[in-house]
Amino acid sequence: MMSDQFRKVEQYSPKSSPRGARSPVVPRQDSSGTLKTTISLGKNPSIVHSGPFYLMKEPPGSAGECDLTGATNLMAYYGLEHSYSKFNGKKLKESLSSFLPNLPGIVDGPGQEDNSTLGSVIAKRPIGGKELLPLTSAQLAGFRLHPGPLPEQYRYVSATPPKRHKSKHKKHKHKDGAPPGQDTPLQDSSNPDTYEKKHKKQKRHEDDKERKKRKKEKKRKKQKHSPEHGGLTPSQHPAP
Amino acid sequence: MSSPLENLETQLEMFIENVRQIRIIVSDFQPQGQSVLNQKIQSLVTGLQEVDKLKSQVHDIHVPTEVFDYIDQGRNPQLYTKDCIDKALAKNEEVKGKIDSYKRFKSHLLQELSKTFPNEIAKYKAIRE
Numbered sequence: 001m002m003s004d005q006f007r008k009v010e011q012y013s014p015k016s017s018p019r020g021a022r023s024p025v026v027p028r029q030d031s032s033g034t035l036k037t038t039i040s041l042g043k044n045p046s047i048v049h050s051g052p053f054y055l056m057k058e059p060p061g062s063a064g065e066c067d068l069t070g071a072t073n074l075m076a077y078y079g080l081e082h083s084y085s086k087f088n089g090k091k092l093k094e095s096l097s098s099f100l101p102n103l104p105g106i107v108d109g110p111g112q113e114d115n116s117t118l119g120s121v122i123a124k125r126p127i128g129g130k131e132l133l134p135l136t137s138a139q140l141a142g143f144r145l146h147p148g149p150l151p152e153q154y155r156y157v158s159a160t161p162p163k164r165h166k167s168k169h170k171k172h173k174h175k176d177g178a179p180p181g182q183d184t185p186l187q188d189s190s191n192p193d194t195y196e197k198k199h200k201k202q203k204r205h206e207d208d209k210e211r212k213k214r215k216k217e218k219k220r221k222k223q224k225h226s227p228e229h230g231g232l233t234p235s236q237h238p239a240p
Numbered sequence: 241m242s243s244p245l246e247n248l249e250t251q252l253e254m255f256i257e258n259v260r261q262i263r264i265i266v267s268d269f270q271p272q273g274q275s276v277l278n279q280k281i282q283s284l285v286t287g288l289q290e291v292d293k294l295k296s297q298v299h300d301i302h303v304p305t306e307v308f309d310y311i312d313q314g315r316n317p318q319l320y321t322k323d324c325i326d327k328a329l330a331k332n333e334e335v336k337g338k339i340d341s342y343k344r345f346k347s348h349l350l351q352e353l354s355k356t357f358p359n360e361i362a363k364y365k366a367i368r369e
Contacts (some may be wrong), residue, residue: 070335074328082328087322099316102253104260111312118308132289140278168316 244297251294255287 038048068077075084093099095108111117149155242250262280265273310317354361 069339070332071339074332075325076313080325083321084325087318087325091317094316094319096311096314099318102255110314117312119305119312119339122305122308124287132285132292134282134285140281141338143277143281145266146271146278147267147271150266155267159349 244294245301248291248294248298251287251290255284255291258283258287 040046041046068074075081096101097106097108100107111119244264258280260348262277265277265280304320307317307320310320350361
């Protein structure tokens with residue numbers, strides 16, 4: 001049993017040294033040139049280091065080497081301080097939907113459930129390299145649908161995700177109050193110009209609302225402080 | 241001029257919006273909606289063409305596959321970035337600590353050696369200079 005084991009070891013032992021013809025016992029000469037050795041042959045061969053100091057190397061950075069080490073603040077060196085403060089300052093939300101608030105549908109569930117993982121796209125690459133052409137009228141005939149609502153089993157995608165707080169990143173698309181994924185009226189998204197205009201318009205609308213609100217408050221304050229009104233609103237004034 | 245990534249983001253958002261609209265159309269299909277649906281399907285193809293055109297602009301952007309794992313699990317991919325930054329910072333501090341310790345050790349060693357071997361250390365310093 002034991003001899004078998006040894007035989008096995010012998011079988012797998014390398015035929016040649018991984019270091020080539022070099023002996024691991026004899027140290028190699030220093031490439032820096034600071035090491036001087038005297039090799040004496042004869043009855044008693046020996047290697048004597050006659051240089052000033054054994055193992056003396058050039059200090060790092062002196063020979064024009066890159067001085068970048070862990071001693072430097074690498075975050076600052078690569079200009080990532082902004083990213084650091086961005087992620088360090090606030091507590092990030094766990095869910096994917098907080099990162100992609102505009103995405104319709106439920107995106108927080110694991111992708112394995114409906115085989116929609118990005119990993120599967122990498123593992124099994126889709127067919128590519130073919131030119132993308134618009135569909136012919138004959139091909140479009142395949143998309144002729146029957147009127148009426150969808151069968152029950154296909155309606156699950158219509159479910160809306162639970163309401164979320166509006167994040168600052170939220171840029172556009174959904175109207176106020178309507179959570180993403182909820183069916184908002186159709187708009188022409190194919191034209192980027194109209195797309196942009198719509199958002200600008202929406203923004204302007206919001207600005208107008210705010211401005212009106214501020215004006216109203218100002219007016220109310222003025223009325224309160226003016227001696228004429230004595231802090232009464234017009235409706236509170238006694239009838240003449 | 242927006243960046244290639246912003247362009248891609250806009251195109252993808254428009255594509256998603258298009259799909260969302262198709263879903264609304266087909267969820268309760270009306271016969272008069274066929275031409276709109278056809279138009280939307282064609283714009284899907286156009287959207288894919290636009291995304292395909294943009295691929296050359298983002299070919300040099302590398303995404304760690306771990307980010308995909310986060311997304312596939314329904315987690316915020318920014319958590320990965322945060323984790324990487326935290327780890328890098330911790331490692332940076334650790335290495336800096338080691339380097340500083342070695343520096344202190346070196347100066348202490350030199351100090352002690354010059355007490356015991358003053359001549360040799362003087363030679364050593366002369367060579368170093």
